[in-house]
Amino acid sequence: MRSTARRGLVIATTLTLLLTSAACGADDDPGAGAAVPGVTDTEIVVGTHMPLTGPASAGYSKIAPATKAYFDYVNANGGVHGRKLTYKIVDDGYNPATTQQVVRQLVLQDKVFAILNGLGTPTHTGVLDFLHTNRVPDLFVASGSRNWDQPDRYPNTFGFNPDYTVEGKILANHVKSALPGRKVCFLGQDDDFGRDALAGVEKVLGADGVAARQTYVTSNTNVAPQIGAFKAAGCEVVILATVPGFTALSVGTAARLDFKPQWVVSNVGADLPTLSRQLGDAAGLLEGLIGLNYLPMQGDSDDPWIQLFTKVNAEHNGGAEFDGNTVYGMAVGYLFVQVLQAAGKDLTRESLVEAVRKGGYQGPGVAPLRFSATDHSGYGGGRLSRVEGGEQRYFGPTYETDEADGPVNEYATPPVPPPANGVPSA
Template sequence: MHSSRHLRRPLVAVASLSLIGTLAACGGGSDSATASTPGVTDDSILVGTHMPLTGPAAAGYSTISPATKAYFDYVNDKGGVHGRKITYKVKDDGYNPANTQSVVRELVLKDKVFAVVNGLGTPTHTGVLDFLKTNKVPDLFVASGSRSWNQPEKYPTTFGFQADYTTEAKVQATYIKENLADKTVCFLGQDDDFGEDTLKGLTQVLGEDGVKERQSYVTSNTNVGPQIGKLKAAGCEVVSLATVPGFTALAVGTAARLQFKPQWISTSVGADYSTVAGALGEAAPLLEGFLSTNYLPSQFDDDNEWITLFKKINEDYNKGAPFTGNTVYGMTVGYLFVQALQQNGKELTRQSLIDTIEEGGLDGPGLMGLRFSKDDHSGYGGAQMAKITGTTQDYFGPVYATDDGETPVKEYTEGATTPPKDGIPTK
């Protein structure tokens, strides 16, 4: 236990033995700071999240929180973390920012959660940043690649998780520059930070003139025909997507009806094969040759020890749900949260866990390291290319590392980690 980093309140002298007995009976224990921490008891930790279990982003994304819970249940069955079992309270926000504010307030003020873990969505989560900051709630591993989560001075309790959209787009653009330099490159993205940050990464590498046509969509309108028509009219040969899975399928399907067949290339957000193929149904073969980036191991890589571990947990604790990239995503989040708790030690407060994460040391299944520090809350810092062939999505080429700034895209050579023997981090 690295006790030097934990906040402790001085012991207050009490005047009577009966009062001491009362405090002990109420679970006062040896660490009064832990005892007064919301959501934490001697044998439990309550955390929560907001997820689109319904609505325009539910396809695929609704399977993330069950995967995280499955990993927590696996850990709980083996004794939990420092004697505490994790309860994960998931509330549906329908990918609607107004709903998100309502359910997050319930989680914090009514349910008294210790932390919010993996709240999903750029437009949704943006609206609760100030609330979580004001209430000093750890806002961990946000399920979005927006650069907004990496503002440690403004939002000291918020941490990203996935490679940010700009980072992924810089890796994509590097591939385009090296392999598709003679093609007309265009862009279709969500009308928020998701789209803006992705476009920023593309133009950093390709230049402002390197992206000819730029179109956006809103999640409340599922007709993307006008946007796809403009991309076709502009002679686009490569189309970079900043789309959630349902809109990836809409874009590909609409383009096929318009006899428009560009080379698609997407961030990991909208590229999970199982999810998009499921949305396309019989039209799934349209995904042949679809390119994307990712920062977590491939669900199809049975030689990867993390995939072997997660498949076993999925079978035993997730009712045998389909194993997809979103399953890998959800279980990775669960692993990192458990790892942070292990490293924190038994004496747990909200601030002590934030301090622990800022010390670095978290790794997990990612293809490259996490960048967490006191000055960096951004998460994974790179990606690798992937291609759909038939019904698999295989990675190829080197793993690249970069950031959302001017750092050039460079090959990452340190290699990935392997899971501990029983799949539970010990420190």
């Protein structure tokens, strides 16, 4: 009996060791036999967090629906490698605490393949470590913070917008050359958005070249103290690193205080249709506003990208009012489809990230995309615009620069036209 028991114990132990060994082998290869989250033979599911409500919803609430409309257009034309794109859009109200909740839901419950174009510097910063830990591709963040360009720390995160220091340098370069001798002041959001933009401005104008600096927080819509301080300081040019609602608040408040500076505004808060909706009958106050953009101007009906996006908007976005946010959302969608095509039919999170790192993408942007293994920052420049006669138009050349101390140079390469059917090929 004891011999039989010993033989049974040996057999049981051997089976246990074999099972343990097999389990360890599976752990050594995390991808062995594992399904790719959000990917089936017929579908790719990605998600985003957006301010559909709250202080940043003006204009920005239109971005994700425009991206979805472009995906629906691609789906109607056969999808990507035979798969249809599903875009889960959740509202975070531009509240960082809410962002953390909804992104965890998208990743852990909805099992999305990637997070695409999550919007906001203060909001998205709070989910970087979570997405990194869970190895979720974090593509084309809707913000110009330099946080997204940390390939060693966050290898799966990539920006889209020109970073705010690059933008600040280009705007300040225009002020220095076209408005010499004017007293320059700066208003920025009280986070990396405002701080990075100010760093760029001061790289060109110097710290002494900014006569007064003010900040705002999105929870307080009274900017009269800041604008009043600019008036008292005799500011002639005010550079704004503001979301659209606070651009409109600044311009409207200045008018009430009989303060009429030259406004020079970040691309984040310079879209004319959005600002006009905010100001209503006072939209004429925007005349002369200088902005920066890196995508086709929404009112340029001769541009082939605007023609494509207008068609997509009519067919798949319910004919929503067409503005710079619509263009932005569809440009993000186009780039994401390019990357999916490059990643191939055997799609994994790793192949998607590697496809972005390889770079070489061209599309509607007037400035270069800078993706590489060592640069995750997105667009590297932009072109200045001016509001004249109630219309927003480009003027002058496109510029590119870096976030360090490099010069602001002209960029002469024109954007490529869209493919005939509006869908990038593999």
